[in-house]
Amino acid sequence: MSRPEDHLPPDLFYNDAESRKYTTSSRIQHIQSSMTHRALSLLSLSSPSLILDIGCGSGLSGSILSSVAPEDGGPHVWIGLDISESMLGVALEREVEGDLFLADAGQGVPFRPGTFDAAISISAVQWLCNAESSEESAQGRLTRFFNGLYASLRRGGRAVCQFYPRNEEQKRMVSSAAIRAGFGAGLLEDDPGTKSAKTYLVLTVGGGELAGDITGVVEGLDDVDVVDGRRGGGKVKRGERKGGKAWIIRKKEQMERKGKVVKPNSKYTGRKRKIAF
Amino acid sequence: MKLLTLNFLTCARRACKSSADAFPLHPRDVELEIVEAEPNPSFLSNILPRLEWPALVTLCAELGLPGLPGEAPEVAELTAGEDGKGGKLAEDLHRLLLETTVKEGALVCGSCGHEYRVKEGIANFLLPSHLV
Numbered sequence: 001m002s003r004p005e006d007h008l009p010p011d012l013f014y015n016d017a018e019s020r021k022y023t024t025s026s027r028i029q030h031i032q033s034s035m036t037h038r039a040l041s042l043l044s045l046s047s048p049s050l051i052l053d054i055g056c057g058s059g060l061s062g063s064i065l066s067s068v069a070p071e072d073g074g075p076h077v078w079i080g081l082d083i084s085e086s087m088l089g090v091a092l093e094r095e096v097e098g099d100l101f102l103a104d105a106g107q108g109v110p111f112r113p114g115t116f117d118a119a120i121s122i123s124a125v126q127w128l129c130n131a132e133s134s135e136e137s138a139q140g141r142l143t144r145f146f147n148g149l150y151a152s153l154r155r156g157g158r159a160v161c162q163f164y165p166r167n168e169e170q171k172r173m174v175s176s177a178a179i180r181a182g183f184g185a186g187l188l189e190d191d192p193g194t195k196s197a198k199t200y201l202v203l204t205v206g207g208g209e210l211a212g213d214i215t216g217v218v219e220g221l222d223d224v225d226v227v228d229g230r231r232g233g234g235k236v237k238r239g240e241r242k243g244g245k246a247w248i249i250r251k252k253e254q255m256e257r258k259g260k261v262v263k264p265n266s267k268y269t270g271r272k273r274k275i276a277f
Numbered sequence: 278m279k280l281l282t283l284n285f286l287t288c289a290r291r292a293c294k295s296s297a298d299a300f301p302l303h304p305r306d307v308e309l310e311i312v313e314a315e316p317n318p319s320f321l322s323n324i325l326p327r328l329e330w331p332a333l334v335t336l337c338a339e340l341g342l343p344g345l346p347g348e349a350p351e352v353a354e355l356t357a358g359e360d361g362k363g364g365k366l367a368e369d370l371h372r373l374l375l376e377t378t379v380k381e382g383a384l385v386c387g388s389c390g391h392e393y394r395v396k397e398g399i400a401n402f403l404l405p406s407h408l409v
Contacts, residue, residue: 048320050327077320077375079282081402088399097314099282103289103402107409110289110402112300114327135406144291154327 003166009132014057014084023058023090032122035198036061038190039120039160042202042218046073049117052152054105054145054161055124056080057087059096065120066097079116081105083127106141109148116153118160125163125201129170142174146181150205159183159203171199178203186214188224245270278398281374283336284328288386289393289402291409298387301332304339305392307382314375318367321374322355342373 004013014022022028039061045051056062059080068074078098082088088100103110106128128145129138149159165171171187178185183203190198202214218224240246248270256262286302293299330349337345355367384393384400391408394401 047323048317050320050324075315075317075320077281077317077324083403092397092399099278100399101402102399104404107402107404108289108291110287111285112287112329115285117323133406136409 003126003164005127005130009130010127011083011085014087016086016089019058019084019086019090022087023060023094029060032060033064035122035162036064036120038198039122039162039200040064040068042160042188042200043118043120043158045076045118048074049076050115051076051078052109052111052116052119052149053078053080053098054109054119054121054149055127056082056091056098056100057084057124058090059094059098059100061120061122062091062096062098063094079111081109105145105148106136108144109152111148111152113151114154116157118158119149119153120159121161121163123162123164125161125174126165126170129166129173139173139177142177143180146178146183149203150181150183153205155205157205159201161201161203163199163201165199175201182206184214188214188218278379278395278400279375280333280336280377280379281324283379283384284333284374286384286400288388288391289404290386290389290391293386293388296388299389301329301336302384302386302393304336304379305383305385307340307395308380309340310378310380310398311372311376312378314371316367316371317375318355318371321367321370322352324374325350325352325355325370337373342377345373 007013051065053062053065056078062078062080065074065076065078068076079101080091080096080098081101081103082091083102083104085102088102091100101110105124125145128141131138131141153159163174165174175185175187178201182205184206185204186202188200188202190200202218204214215226215228218226240250249265252262252265283301283304286300287293288296288299288302290299328349330345334345334347337343350366350370355370378398379395380398382395384395385391386393
């Protein structure tokens with residue numbers, strides 16, 4: 001599968017011709033709208049909200065946000081960021097309802113803290129993994145983006161970012177950048193292993209009415225297998241006291257594995273010295 | 278760009294993040310336009326507690342729009358009235374926040390003086406790399 005981000009930066013790749021092609025292709029429209037609906041169901045907004053759309057492009061997902069029926073908690077008001085002028089030009093022609101900004105998400109999110117109820121991003125985050133000049137790095141761009149996003153969401157807010165990760169490493173890079181910014185992060189994968197696999201990064205901001213992280217988000221959904229890759233925090237094995245014999249032997253083994261020179265174990269290992277007097 | 282958005286927008290430069298003057302941005306030579314929109318009372322009452330009211334009052338003064346009360350109205354006032362729609366207050370707020378838009382002009386940061394151009398309602402927040 002060819003990846004557009006390998007060829008050109010987003011502001012140049014999505015020129016007038018490419019933007020028009022992207023917006024008018026019924027196949028892309030269909031995929032975009034199904035992903036937006038999926039993201040909306042993960043956000044589970046119950047009242048009309050202010051939503052940030054990162055990489056809004058020509059407003060395909062935005063027009064879905066503005067057309068949510070009142071009984072489903074809509075219509076939402078959205079603000080879109082995109083780096084491609086041509087895409088925004090197409091959005092203007094389509095007369096979308098949201099406010100548009102020509103901005104690079106990798107430079108941060110220029111809104112004051114606690115602005116948004118939620119954020120969505122459809123097929124955009126993978127563009128942040130490319131640095132176009134030597135002055136910036138992919139890590140730095142991701143960090144600035146997630147820090148800005150974290151600050152601009154209100155407590156208890158959620159963000160769902162659908163993206164196309166190149167490989168496992170990129171998946172890890174994106175989610176660890178989000179976790180470092182303070183988010184509770186989890187990945188939801190639809191149709192994993194197939195050509196049409198879709199990866200959703202579900203981000204939660206602590207506080208508010210939300211219970212826990214992504215496991216709380218997907219609780220009510222069908223057909224979702226939860227794979228918890230988190231390590232349990234430093235569990236002490238039973239019968240092992242810090243400084244005790246079992247502990248010392250374990251530490252010695254650990255050091256031996258690292259290639260350190262370790263004294264052999266004997267019956268005296270971990271014993272207290274007798275008081276000499 | 279709606280005036281509602283302007284109430285949340287700050288300067289994009291990292292150096293301005295800690296400065297109190299980076300919010301609100303000041304409009305310069307702006308051309309306003311009214312874009313009709315469906316009234317959405319529940320959105321208004323959702324967003325009202327998050328508005329920075331003093332910033333909205335200064336903005337209205339700078340744009341020469343009719344004055345606002347110095348104190349932010351309560352959410353309850355929006356849902357008051359005989360039909361539960363808050364009557365004139367909700368109407369005025371809807372007009373001001375969601376229908377009044379900035380079409381052309383510039384927004385200026387009070388801290389660093391950087392000017393963000395607005396063209397056809399789209400603000401340019403791309404920063405040259407030495408300003409990031």
